[in-house]
Each structure stands twice: as C-alpha cells, then as structure tokens.
C-alpha cells in the first residue's frame with residue numbers, strides 16, 4: 391500500500407490539474423443558449439523532452455564492452471514508451487546472452503533506498519535531519535557534531551573503510567566475499583582511520599555514512615533493514631525483481647553474472663557473482679532489475695514515496711566536482727546533461743557490476759544501465775554515456791556543429807556535462 395497522505399496529495403493534484411485545464415465545466419450550459427466563446431486556450435505545451443537516441447545508447451553499451459565488460463544493457467522508460475537494449479553476455483562461462491529481465495547487484499543505488507526509508511522516518515517524526523547521530527545512537531561516533539544530514543550528504547568526515555579493504559582488487563574481494571560483518575565492525579574499521587574532513591565542511595563520499603544510516607533504520611524500527619525496504623518501497627511499488635537477502639550469497643532466478651578484473655593485466659576475469667556483500671549492506675547490497683530501478687526512480691521523483699517537502703530536501707544538492715555538472719543531495723546524485731536536462735539517481739559499483747539509475751525531476755523519463763564488470767573505470771565511463779543518449783536524444787544541431795569542427799577542436803568545444811567526465815568512483819578524492 392502506498393502511504394495514503396501522498397496518494398491523497400496525488401489525487402488532489404490531478405483534480406486541480408483537471409480543473410485548471412478546463413475539463414470540468416464551470417456552470418451547466420443550457421441547451422438553448424449559444425455555446426459561450428471558449429476562454430483563450432493556453433498555448434499547447436510542446437513536450438520539450440527529446441526522443442531518446444537508442445543508437446547512441448547501444449553505442450555506449452558497445453563501448454562498455456570494448457572496455458572489457460562481457461555484456462551490458464539499458465532500459466529507457468518515458469511517455470513515449472519503454473525501450474530496452476542488450477549487448478554481449480550475462481554469463482561468460484555459458485555464453486548466455488544479456489537479458490533485460492535479469493537481476494543484478496545494484497551497489498550504491500541501494501543508498502537511495504536507504505535514504506528514502508530514513509526520510510520516511512523523519513516524516514513520521516521519529517528523528518530530525520539535523521539530529522546529532524550520537525543522540526540516536528549514543529556513543530557511536532567520537533564527534534557529537536556529526537548529524538543525520540551529514541551522513542546523507544556524505545559530509546560526516548567518516549573515512550571510507552572500503553578504500554583499504556579493496557586496495558588489491560581480487561585478494562581484497564576474496565578476503566570478504568563470504569564474510570558476515572556487523573554494522574559496528576564496519577564503523578570500527580572506519581574509526582580506526584583519521585576523519586577526512588570537519589563535519590559539514592564538504593562532500594567526501596564514504597560508504598560508512600550509509601552503514602550508519604542502516605544502523606539508524608534498525609534502531610528506530612526495531613527490525614532488519616530488509617523489512618523496511620520491503621514494507622516501504624518494494625511492496626508498495628510492486629518491485630518483483632528487487633530484494634535484500636544479506637547475508638545470502640546467491641542471486642535467485644534469472645540473473646547477470648558479475649566479472650571482476652584482476653590486478654595483473656592479461657589474467658582471466660574472476661566470477662564475482664556469489665558474495666555476501668556484507669561489506670556494504672545498507673550502503674550497497676540490494677538486488678534489482680532495470681525495470682524495477684526505473685519504476686523506483688520515477689516513483690520517487692513523482693512523489694509516491696516522500697512528501698513534496700521531503701523530496702525538496704532530498705533533491706537540494708551541493709556540487710561534488712568543480713563544474714557543478716555533478717552534485718549530491720540526500721542519498722541521491724544530480725547530473726546535468728550537456729543539453730541542460732537534469733537527472734536524479736545514483737551510480738553503483740559492486741564487484742562485477744556497474745549500475746546507473748536516473749530519472750528526470752518530473753519522473754516522466756528514466757534510464758537504468760548495467761555492465762557486468764567492475765574495477766575498470768573506462769567501462770564505467772563508457773556506460774555513463776547511455777545517460778546523454780537517453781536524456782538528450784540526438785540533438786541534430788549540436789551534432790552537426792561538432793562534425794564541422796576538427797576532432798581536437800570538437801573535443802575542446804564539447805559542452806560541459808557528464809559526457810566525457812570520468813565515472814564517479816574514479817574521480818580523485820576531494821576533501
């Protein structure tokens with residue numbers, strides 16, 4: 391069941407729109423009276439959304455494969471329908487083709503699920519965004535100044551324990567793939583390192599923040615985070631391919647197998663499908679599908695999960711890099727495309743899987759993309775180009791202009807956007 395206050399709001403908004411659009415006559419017109427001259431109709435609202443450039447989407451997927459992904463896929467959902475594209479294989483050993491209905495590990499897109507749950511608890515008056523974490527979890531952090539909002543915006547200064555854990559890709563992975571950590575153990579790993587910034591000073595991405603968000607959810611609800619995802623997001627939105635099975639290592643049903651790049655060039659890819667993902671939990675252990683991710687991000691942007699005020703808070707961002715083309719809200723990224731369109735969502739990296747899941751602010755258009763490798767930034771950057779193609783379309787003028795320039799010049803003059811920026815986890819740390 392969707393939470394009724396929001397449904398009521400949605401119905402109210404639809405009624406208001408109908409009235410404003412003149413669908414409901416103001417007064418009954420008598421049969422004899424001449425039809426009154428209609429009020430000047432508002433100029434028809436041309437849908438400014440360009441059609442997705444699906445050839446461009448496929449080119450991006452193929453580029454991800456050229457950069458070492460065994461397969462890749464993307465699904466676009468918009469007012470003009472749903473379009474899915476797959477390339478390569480979902481399992482290198484069997485050669486089974488990539489499948490748009492297959493489940494996979496969404497990594498940090500899980501952070502948006504965790505943020506939604508915590509923000510619903512804020513709406514319910516169970517905590518405040520500016521509460522110190524230590525008020526809710528006494529003694530957890532050495533600094534009383536760290537607030538819930540600092541966690542959700544990656545401004546706490548809590549070091550990311552995964553940096554050390556995965557310094558050496560394959561050995562780092564093998565050391566944790568079957569481990570089951572408590573949240574406290576993960577926080578302790580972070581606290582063994584110096585804080586990266588003063589609380590609130592700037593954006594410093596860290597998985598530790600969303601491990602603490604998981605602790606808060608469990609403390610406030612008295613139940614495992616799995617129950618909160620299920621009751622508050624998965625069931626209401628009927629996300630049948632989405633689950634949180636920690637610490638089960640398997641992905642049930644049709645799924646994509648993950649392939650991890652080894653540290654030594656030329657060594658074979660490592661199948662990383664089965665793992666507990668206990669190192670990430672509420673920061674990255676959700677399983678999902680492209681259709682479900684589009685439904686989730688669209689529903690979120692359409693206000694089906696949070697009140698308008700809370701969604702405003704969630705989409706209020708600070709830049710994460712100097713051009714401002716990329717920014718972060720509360721458990722949510724905002725990317726500004728080269729055509730000016732802004733999209734909200736998250737990226738995910740978990741061994742063997744790169745994910746993008748984004749929607750426009752009105753929730754009318756969404757795109758999710760997956761490549762079944764990780765630890766190979768060029769493949770991730772290539773996959774990210776699906777966003778430009780899907781949300782900016784073909785932009786014939788821009789393309790013609792670019793063609794008329796020398797290649798070097800064209801690169802220099804490319805409009806600012808995400809197109810040629812390296813993928814998120816590959817950016818140098820900025821403290």
Ligand code: REY
Nearest residue numbers: 497498556557559674738739741764765
């Ligand atoms: C962990 C490293 C990535 C994975 C991570 N993911 O923090 C969270 C996120 C959930 O933000 C691994 N990298 C890889 C290495 C680096 O081993 N040497 O890329 O598979 O999505």
